[in-house]
Amino acid sequence: MDIAKLKDILQNAGVTGAGGAGFPSYAKLNKNADVVILNCAECEPLLKVHRQLLAVYASEIINTMSMITEVIGAKEFAVGIKKEYTEAVEAVKTEIKDYKNGRIHLLNEVYPSGDEVILTYDVTKRLVPPGGIPIDVGVIVYNVETVLNIYNAVKLGKNVTHKYVTVAGEVHKPQTVKVPIGTKFSTLLEFCGGKTVSDTALIQGGPMTGRKATENDTVTKTTNAVLVLPNEHYLINKRNQKVTMSVKRAMSACCQCKTCTEMCPRNLLGHPINPGDFMRSLTSDIANTNVLLNTQYCSQCGVCEMYACPQGLSPATLIGIYKSGLRKNNIKPEKLSAPQSAKEERNYRQIPMSRLIRRLDIVKYDVPAPLCDEGIECKKVKIYLSQSIGAPAVPCVEIGDAVKTGDKIADPKDAALSLALHSSINGTVTDITDKYILISSK
Template sequence: MALENVLRDMGVVGAGGAGFPTHIKVANKYDVVIGNGAECEPLLYNDRYIIEREGEEVVKGLELVMQSTGAKKGVIALKKKDLSIAGNIKKVIAGKKNISLFLLKDYYPVGDEFILVQEITGKIVPEGGIPPDIGCLVNNVETLRNVCMAEKGNAVTRRALTCIGEVKKPNIIIARIGTSFREIINLCEPTIEDFVVIVGGPMMGKVVFDLDTPVTKTTTGILVLPRDHPLVLKKTLRIEYIIKQSKAACCQCSYCTDLCPRYLLGHELYPHKIM
């Protein structure tokens, strides 16, 4: 059976947070396949856990995707500071001429796929485009691990997630899909009673008040914080207030544009003009 059909039947989707169906990605041809282990969001440790514990499966998944898409080159990307956990992967790829390890500097948002593609290939994803437009396929390392398991007949029924914040035992949890946030948090022993959850990471995550919300295939992290935490307050502001605040505070210094990752790639995006 073709890999795309296997991945569809086994329910493999992007594990980095977007959840795009992987079988659609592998149905096309590419020049290079990139395994993203850079973990863009602060405080999350899922990718590092997968690389350290299941590096062999990650490499096997990468090879399967390369074979299916005709890619001649495979790259596993992680931050240079995390090189110590990549021992298993380095051993596995040691004799493979078409697969390499790429070390990234530690900055935000280095795990963003547009940044990743530029760092590794030197190519720039066009405005409004996606990496496949320039022959690149980017998959999270857990997704590649799931590709390997799917080829063995194992459907995606669990995922790695980070539970951190106001808990006594912060940890990486291999959670069954459908497990409630409440169960995960109780397992890690919350240290406060009145708390809310940021799902994902502190930068792009969303505030969730319902602790019976289930873990899905895209749940990367559970950040437990007090209701009055500044990050929670900021993320729950009404959009009308945010717009008014921006208009009042913006002095057109253009720093936001100077530091915008897309602008730095050469895209015609000027955040200061939006203000």
């Protein structure tokens, strides 16, 4: 197979990054890469998708990594996986010995080792330039579920219709469930035995970077977790805090200790992001333009806010708002030269997962969430036309059409980065808007 053929298969099967920003997988394929990394860091606490999929589907996933490596003409692939995921590590070790172009790289149990820029450095010792992406240093990164979807598309001719989601927190039966895309979160919670307390709030994604959600929200191709927490939990209070209050608190309580900067994972790689100086510029008359513009090099990992700041301030949230203001004004991050080296102190300033879990007050929720691979039955799905970075798909069905699981319901728009969409259940199209397609089996 050549690279153009593989790109075509992935675009038409609707394969996108299964988690994170949802970068279309076909668009990552690039002949300039010499290393392909499998991301099994899964560094957000409580999420348990990738390690379990890799333990079960190691043969398919390793074989697909080797195939991608050959198609793009890269030298090798590397599996970046935490030592603690022993079952998956053993499964990979068993499979990878048959591949001359593959190696395993064991990662420490620290946060945020799954950030692609950080993973690239840990696995290859190459420093991605600020404002750049891994391909700038010859690296492509795919996570485990994405590679499983690539296997399904290439080897089995299956389109992306389902997503694996960890449901954790205040539910009777925490699980990692295979679920049709477009399923309501309330259906997921019912499947997991229902809630254990009544006054709850939801987070879609991990406790560090996930955003607040409701039970009416639906699973998309990037939903990797739904966390159910008591409404008064620290993580919910943090997300409920008004921006004006965050600014006032910063003005009155930021003592300029710079712990946020000292612990910032991107700063430790030599990138020019400095949350401590940002807080000073934001809250005083001494605005430093460079510091403000450099917010564009923040990854939004949340370390400065959720772990580092002794005053409980919100640098990551405020930086996020500042960054989106820059974006709205069409100010884009300039790609800088890669740093010469990471900072030496990085070796002893990484955040152990066990301490992070204690700090976030989620020890009681850190329990197994076993894989349920049979898939939830769902009678109604709402499939959003935009499920990844890039142009939304264009519906190719009409209201009243009968569709089966895997049938195409929207074409990629004739523009870069758009992906096809497929029905995730057997049913009838009941509504089409400019945002979504509704399918019902009743």
